[in-house]
Amino acid sequence: MSAPAGTADSPIHRLPGVGPKFAEKLAAAGLHTLQDLWFHLPLRYEDRTRLVPVSALQHGRAAQIDGRVAEVERSFRRRPQLRVAISDAAGDVLVLRFFHFRGSQAAQFRTGARIRVYGEPRHSLLGWEMVHPSYRLLAEDAEPPMAERLDPVYPAVVGIGPQMLARLIGLALDALEGEAQLDLLPPDWFEVARGWALRRALQYVHRPPPDADLGALALGQHPAQQRLVIEELLAHHLSLRRQRDALQQRGAPALRRRGELAQRLRDALPFKLTGAQQRVLGEVEADLRQARPMLRLVQGDVGSGKTVVAALAALRAVENGAQVALVAPTELLAEQHFQAFSAWLEPLGVRVGWLAGKVTGKARQGVLCEIAEGTLPVVVGTHALMQQAVRFHKLALCIIDEQHRFGVHQRLALRDKGLEGRRIPHQLVMTATPIPRTLAMTAYADLDVSRIDELPPGRTPVRTVVLANARREEIIQRIREACLAGAQAYWVCTLIEDSDEVQAQAAESTFALLQVALPDLSVGLVHGRLKPAEKAEVMRQFKAGDLQLLVATTVIEVGVDVPNASLMLIENAERLGLAQLHQLRGRVGRGAAVSSCVLLYQPPLSGLARQRLETMRETGDGFVIAERDLALRGPGEMLGTRQTGLAQFRLADLQRDAPLLDAVAALGERVQAERPEATDALIRRWIGSAVRYAGV
Ligand code: ADP
Numbered sequence: 001m002s003a004p005a006g007t008a009d010s011p012i013h014r015l016p017g018v019g020p021k022f023a024e025k026l027a028a029a030g031l032h033t034l035q036d037l038w039f040h041l042p043l044r045y046e047d048r049t050r051l052v053p054v055s056a057l058q059h060g061r062a063a064q065i066d067g068r069v070a071e072v073e074r075s076f077r078r079r080p081q082l083r084v085a086i087s088d089a090a091g092d093v094l095v096l097r098f099f100h101f102r103g104s105q106a107a108q109f110r111t112g113a114r115i116r117v118y119g120e121p122r123h124s125l126l127g128w129e130m131v132h133p134s135y136r137l138l139a140e141d142a143e144p145p146m147a148e149r150l151d152p153v154y155p156a157v158v159g160i161g162p163q164m165l166a167r168l169i170g171l172a173l174d175a176l177e178g179e180a181q182l183d184l185l186p187p188d189w190f191e192v193a194r195g196w197a198l199r200r201a202l203q204y205v206h207r208p209p210p211d212a213d214l215g216a217l218a219l220g221q222h223p224a225q226q227r228l229v230i231e232e233l234l235a236h237h238l239s240l241r242r243q244r245d246a247l248q249q250r251g252a253p254a255l256r257r258r259g260e261l262a263q264r265l266r267d268a269l270p271f272k273l274t275g276a277q278q279r280v281l282g283e284v285e286a287d288l289r290q291a292r293p294m295l296r297l298v299q300g301d302v303g304s305g306k307t308v309v310a311a312l313a314a315l316r317a318v319e320n321g322a323q324v325a326l327v328a329p330t331e332l333l334a335e336q337h338f339q340a341f342s343a344w345l346e347p348l349g350v351r352v353g354w355l356a357g358k359v360t361g362k363a364r365q366g367v368l369c370e371i372a373e374g375t376l377p378v379v380v381g382t383h384a385l386m387q388q389a390v391r392f393h394k395l396a397l398c399i400i401d402e403q404h405r406f407g408v409h410q411r412l413a414l415r416d417k418g419l420e421g422r423r424i425p426h427q428l429v430m431t432a433t434p435i436p437r438t439l440a441m442t443a444y445a446d447l448d449v450s451r452i453d454e455l456p457p458g459r460t461p462v463r464t465v466v467l468a469n470a471r472r473e474e475i476i477q478r479i480r481e482a483c484l485a486g487a488q489a490y491w492v493c494t495l496i497e498d499s500d501e502v503q504a505q506a507a508e509s510t511f512a513l514l515q516v517a518l519p520d521l522s523v524g525l526v527h528g529r530l531k532p533a534e535k536a537e538v539m540r541q542f543k544a545g546d547l548q549l550l551v552a553t554t555v556i557e558v559g560v561d562v563p564n565a566s567l568m569l570i571e572n573a574e575r576l577g578l579a580q581l582h583q584l585r586g587r588v589g590r591g592a593a594v595s596s597c598v599l600l601y602q603p604p605l606s607g608l609a610r611q612r613l614e615t616m617r618e619t620g621d622g623f624v625i626a627e628r629d630l631a632l633r634g635p636g637e638m639l640g641t642r643q644t645g646l647a648q649f650r651l652a653d654l655q656r657d658a659p660l661l662d663a664v665a666a667l668g669e670r671v672q673a674e675r676p677e678a679t680d681a682l683i684r685r686w687i688g689s690a691v692r693y694a695g696v
């Protein structure tokens, strides 16, 4: 490719009026070059091209109004407030409210003065009002012109006012380079472009004409925006692929030897692997034999049997004389894995170690030492395993459960524990939260995906009912009858409050109440504030059938496995998201008995909560639930953007733009095959210095 075009890479400080101080502030926001300004895209638009009479205002829809000050009132009742009533040409009144203002500002508003305001109107009992609108006082005889086009509103840059920023971007746009240099890809590659050359698209989104379709622009669906969106998605896609390719260059220990440990475990299991488990295990083993690192995500609905697949994969590493680390996001889940792994592997003579934050002092030193010397072939734990002090002798496989709760950074931290020269360990990531295909393609493009799409035989679907809190007493009696007939039940207490302590208190008082209400049942309690040994003991008793009813917080959300438990009650179910409800419900329906789940809610229900509970009642299919969840919540929230390290998009919206993703993937293939040199330029343009987590 020709050398990078001069103007795209020109530093911003060459623009007139940009001193070093300014440049510094821009740089802090990641804006270094003209191109960075070209691609600093508006978040939304303000329409100051016309005036709206008060009578035509719509609640929440920003508008510009001309009027005269009719009344000014300052009050200091609870907090200082400035209230300015203005009336428009028709005599209709709009009230402006200011809570932060200077005395001089208040003095500007003289009765009868002409004023032009722009803001978002609200309709209250007292009529129309705007809080902190922008405004301008007009001279009596002046006829100030209207804006000629929509005003773009840019993502703020700390220390630089919005008008200054807009001016700078305007200057940069005046130096926008020609289409030939600007467009990194032949436009005929973009089917969605429909004639929107990149240069034109950029000009349009920064400076939309007055007749632009504001509705389409507000929704991000204008073809000019879509032209940019597809390139942004492509840049992210390529960036993830590149990380992946870089990883694969690094090499990994090829685990070729096939011992007899795995076979012995299979023979010892009380069940046969499902077809789906066998297929996925086959895919994993094929990866492990390679001298390049496996990067595989195993998705399987709750109860699909991911753990045993992980254990068999772990044994393959052990058979090759290497170490395995299994990490889970919560201590309870890690403990469950530790127990399952111990029960399966120890009889084969394979020792399993345990490392969590609460393992301290001598015990910790001991485990760390054994990990470092390699005498401990398998270690299970929490994120404590990812900490600096942990050094492995020969780590060949990292298994990470419930990956979406870990950040990308953490995944990398663990991987680096296996560094050996340039070699890194294989990575197996397990998640029960089905990631809709569309998200898998962008957010997880650096991973291969295997699906365990079959549940072990004999599982019965969980019957779900949704009941108002008023039915509580009745439910308690039904639980009593079921438990006396041999069933076991969970009673899940939920609180929005994220603090372990508050949750624990709520669970403790429910526990006390239920013990009184159900004197003939043995009731247990588990929550996040218990010591690990206490938690493990309660879980052991429940598993052994010594406890009939287990009162729990959402700590039991993931991984807990007690097949005889066939009843679950979830309190305040309206407060939980779909993914969490599905996870929780997955704790029942693991045995042959018909299971039920009662979702108890506190009326009144919001529309969204009602839809969530309806979804839970209608389906048990994790995939359907995930798609519904995505529709209700949007992808950022679903994946926990901050946690996943998934980059923020400027314009793209994974949900809205999902229909483009197939085209993006195809385009990605084409770029890599036909114009690999464009990859760098695209990533630099759209992601730039934001890819700090690349770490390869
Ligand atoms: P998850 O995929 O939710 O992590 P688990 O690995 O905890 O599921 O498995 C759920 C339960 O199913 C466990 O008790 C496990 O031993 C059992 N299980 C796993 N595979 C099979 C199978 N092929 N047949 C019967 N039971 C199985």
Ligand code: MG
Binding pocket: 306, 307, 432, 558, 559
């Ligand atoms: Mg699991």
